[in-house]
Amino acid sequence: MSEQNLLNMSDLVSLCKRRGFIFQSSEIYGGLGSCWDYGPLGIELKNNIKNSWWRSMTYREDVEGVDASILMHPTTWKASGHIDNFSDPLVDCKACKSRFRADQIDLKAACPNCAEKDSFTEPREFNLMFQTFMGPVQDSASVVYLRPETAQGIFVNFLNVQSTMRKKLPFGIAQIGKAFRNEITPGNFIFRTREFEQMEMQYFVKPGTQKESMESWKEIRYNWHLNNGLRAEKLRFHPHGEGELAHYADAALDIEYEFPIGWGEMEGIHSRTDFDLKQHQEFSGKNLHYVDQLDGNNKYLPYVIETSVGCDRSLLAILCDAYRLENKGQEDERVVMKFKPSLAPIKVAVLPLVKKEKLDTPAKKLLADLQQDYKCEYDVAGSIGKRYRRQDEIGTPFCITFDFDSLEDNAVTIRDRDSMKQERISLDKVKEYLKQKI
Numbered sequence: 096m097s098e099q100n101l102l103n104m105s106d107l108v109s110l111c112k113r114r115g116f117i118f119q120s121s122e123i124y125g126g127l128g129s130c131w132d133y134g135p136l137g138i139e140l141k142n143n144i145k146n147s148w149w150r151s152m153t154y155r156e157d158v159e160g161v162d163a164s165i166l167m168h169p170t171t172w173k174a175s176g177h178i179d180n181f182s183d184p185l186v187d188c189k190a191c192k193s194r195f196r197a198d199q200i201d202l203k204a205a206c207p208n209c210a211e212k213d214s215f216t217e218p219r220e221f222n223l224m225f226q227t228f229m230g231p232v233q234d235s236a237s238v239v240y241l242r243p244e245t246a247q248g249i250f251v252n253f254l255n256v257q258s259t260m261r262k263k264l265p266f267g268i269a270q271i272g273k274a275f276r277n278e279i280t281p282g283n284f285i286f287r288t289r290e291f292e293q294m295e296m297q298y299f300v301k302p303g304t305q306k307e308s309m310e311s312w313k314e315i316r317y318n319w320h321l322n323n324g325l326r327a328e329k330l331r332f333h334p335h336g337e338g339e340l341a342h343y344a345d346a347a348l349d350i351e352y353e354f355p356i357g358w359g360e361m362e363g364i365h366s367r368t369d370f371d372l373k374q375h376q377e378f379s380g381k382n383l384h385y386v387d388q389l390d391g392n393n394k395y396l397p398y399v400i401e402t403s404v405g406c407d408r409s410l411l412a413i414l415c416d417a418y419r420l421e422n423k424g425q426e427d428e429r430v431v432m433k434f435k436p437s438l439a440p441i442k443v444a445v446l447p448l449v450k451k452e453k454l455d456t457p458a459k460k461l462l463a464d465l466q467q468d469y470k471c472e473y474d475v476a477g478s479i480g481k482r483y484r485r486q487d488e489i490g491t492p493f494c495i496t497f498d499f500d501s502l503e504d505n506a507v508t509i510r511d512r513d514s515m516k517q518e519r520i521s522l523d524k525v526k527e528y529l530k531q532k533i
């Protein structure tokens with residue numbers, strides 16, 4: 096058996112559209128630049144990833160969850176530095192009006208779009224935050240921003256969570272939510288978009304302990320990606336050098352994945368010092384000090400280790416990693432998405448051998464039973480081979496065939512997606528079998 100990994104992003108984009116994972120946003124109107132809609136299978140996969148993250152990050156004693164509002168008081172963004180610093184240098188081509196990030200092109204070269212020479216404007220700073228207005232009056236006093244990261248919703252709730260949940264350092268606050276950035280050069284499918292979801296956690300620690308905390312989170316986060324089924328050889332750390340560090344960080348590293356477009360950041364782990372709490376304390380005038388009862392009621396601003404992973408990027412890595420083309424060019428060629436079973440959008444397909452009421456009724460009964468625990472599909476259309484191929488392409492780990500013998504022996508055939516091996520399992524053992532495998 097030969098096996099080929101995903102080589103071109105376009106193969107994945109077309110599978111995602113054809114099979115209902117991801118569609119272009121507002122497609123019937125010609126689409127909207129770099130915005131995407133998750134279809135029925137995409138949202139299942141995404142929810143499974145979010146659940147996996149939420150369980151691993153918050154089902155522990157020292158981390159609590161929140162869901163903060165997307166719109167925040169505009170001073171938040173003054174305090175965080177986003178109004179003054181969250182920008183990219185932008186140039187326009189005077190001839191064809193194309194727009195580029197100045198740090199991504201050679202300003203002395205010809206325009207990559209129209210080949211005109213000496214055509215670039217001077218670089219201007221372009222703020223990446225989306226603005227809108229709150230209330231009926233559209234003036235500068237009513238400007239609010241769509242949050243460009245979820246982190247600030249955590250910082251402003253630091254004391255609320257600490258006091259209501261009676262937390263002692265070290266502890267963390269986790270959140271999953273949408274973020275918006277008016278990216279100048281979005282693209283590569285869902286890798287860089289203008290609307291995306293982040294899964295972020297801020298871990299508050301006693302100053303001086305940030306290094307060991309960062310080491311520990313680095314390992315936990317790397318293992319989460321491995322545990323989602325990503326292959327170790329496609330994962331690596333990228334530590335940030337002095338010049339790469341964000342204005343708030345004293346250390347940082349990325350977890351990168353080798354996409355078909357090359358190595359790209361999936362997650363950032365940042366040691367943010369007390370920068371954010373200090374800024375919010377100054378701009379709000381509220382005392383955000385933590386009183387350390389274990390250290391003689393010493394008062395201080397905690398330091399923060401942040402873990403920040405893009406849900407869509409993690410999903411893209413999982414899609415890329417799962418994609419396999421087997422036996423290319425041969426009669427038994429198949430595309431199979433080898434998702435880890437717990438992440439697969441559909442866990443079980445129930446397939447009556449032929450479309451006959453005699454099989455349909457008991458097969459539907461089995462489906463209803465399994466649906467209490469798993470997202471399932473029921474398919475009677477076409478040959479069994481074609482139905483298996485469709486389930487392989489959407490990554491369904493188990494196909495259950497209900498045939499005429501099933502009526503006699505009360506057993507069904509369960510086919511494993513990866514090995515394609517089939518096992519005859521008694522109906523009353525099916526749930527136990529699936530539970531063990533999923």
Ligand code: GAP
Pocket residue numbers: 243244245246276278285286287288289290291293295360361362363401403404405406407408409
């Ligand atoms: N709070 C820290 C923060 O936002 P970041 O490195 O700018 O740090 C964290 O973003 C993660 O969010 C990235 O590693 C990436 O996975 C995801 N992300 C950032 N910008 C994105 C975009 N335009 N589209 C999709 N995901 C994005």
